[in-house]
Amino acid sequence: MGIERRRRVAGRRTGRTTAGPASERPTKAQRKEEARRERLEIQRRMARSRRTRWIAMGLVVVLVAAGAAYYAFRPRPKVQDPQELLAAAPQAAQAAGCTDVKDVGPYQPEALDRAHIGVPGGPPTMPPVSSYPSVPPASGPHNPTPWSRGVYSSPPPIDQVIHSLEHGAAVVWYAPDVSGAELAKIEDFYRDSSHGLKVIVAPYDYPDQGAAGTLPNGSAMALVAWHHVETCSSVSLAAAFGFTARYGIPPYGGRSYLGDAPEPATPI
Structure with missing residues (x-):
């Protein structure tokens, strides 16, 4: 029985698994790609957060401007002669x-x-x-x-x-x-x-x-x-x-x- 086969048999008997061959581990390029995807996801989340803040600030500005316009042009009681x-x-x-x-x-x-x-x-x-x-x-x-x-x-x-x-x-x-x-x-x-x-x-x-x-x-x-x-x-x-x-x-x-x-x- 080969060495690798004996390891698999022993693992089944004891309930433990052993590390697979080196080809199953992520390569350096794969790790780099995964890190890149994580950075992109973080950047997307930050961009969404910034857009949300800008939208909120824009709404505040619009509401303030609308309030000021209403105050300036609201109907006033006519001052009698x-x-x-x-x-x-x-x-x-x-x-x-x-x-x-x-x-x-x-x-x-x-x-x-x-x-x-x-x-x-x-x-x-x-x-x-x-x-x-x-x-x-x-x-x-x-x-x-x-x-x-x-x-x-x-x-x-x-x-x-x-x-x-x-x-x-x-x-x-x-x-x-x-x-x-x-x-x-x-x-x-x-x-x-x-x-x-x-x-x-x-x-x-x-x-x-x-x-x-x-x-x-x-x-x-x-x-x-x-x-x-x-x-x-x-x-x-x-x-x-x-x-x-x-x-x-x-x-x-x-x-x-x-x-x-x-x-x-x-x-x-």
């Missing part, structure tokens, strides 16, 4: 449940009506809002720095707003739970300074002031100028503009100024 609003103001004020404009008079003692807080001659801190002649306040001790015109989504410092009233500002206060299309119209309208150079629009919400920190009698809107207050049971752009056009400085369209701000020429 000021003259039409003024013509509609009396009827709108009635429909919104607005009171007549009240002259609430000066803060008492009157010597403090225009006093600055924290300076000689003025109180060291702001008195409670409940001590002012009206809610919201329309005069009285205030911060030495006025508040700037504009539309605000959070309550501004009330002591600075009072100072702005002294300079001829008109304020459109609204209750913090008010929302909806009419409030959006008010905000859009007054963002244009040509509709009120000294108009402030903001929520009235000062919990630390107790009952005086909310609008009175369930009002949704209060219109305030120096010594003057009008409250409404619902918000109305026409009613608001009917007030600010005559009680804010400068009055709109050459109308007569009905307010009595002591420093109307001073900016805010």
Whole structure:
């Protein structure tokens, strides 16, 4: 029996196999080809991964561009004509449940009506809002720095707003739970300074002031100028503009100024 045959027989008896002849082992060329195929497969996987990343990045860019285009060209509510609003103001004020404009008079003692807080001659801190002649306040001790015109989504410092009233500002206060299309119209309208150079629009919400920190009698809107207050049971752009056009400085369209701000020429 030959040597190779004896090996095969022995392997069958013991259950072990022995290495085949050298011709059954991969040659150097075969190993090289296998390595090449593995490299190609790795490269293909990497290429697919890169394509996936580029596609994902492209989608992100497209979505961002689409969002920017929508924001730039989205339909916006039409800003109403000021003259039409003024013509509609009396009827709108009635429909919104607005009171007549009240002259609430000066803060008492009157010597403090225009006093600055924290300076000689003025109180060291702001008195409670409940001590002012009206809610919201329309005069009285205030911060030495006025508040700037504009539309605000959070309550501004009330002591600075009072100072702005002294300079001829008109304020459109609204209750913090008010929302909806009419409030959006008010905000859009007054963002244009040509509709009120000294108009402030903001929520009235000062919990630390107790009952005086909310609008009175369930009002949704209060219109305030120096010594003057009008409250409404619902918000109305026409009613608001009917007030600010005559009680804010400068009055709109050459109308007569009905307010009595002591420093109307001073900016805010």
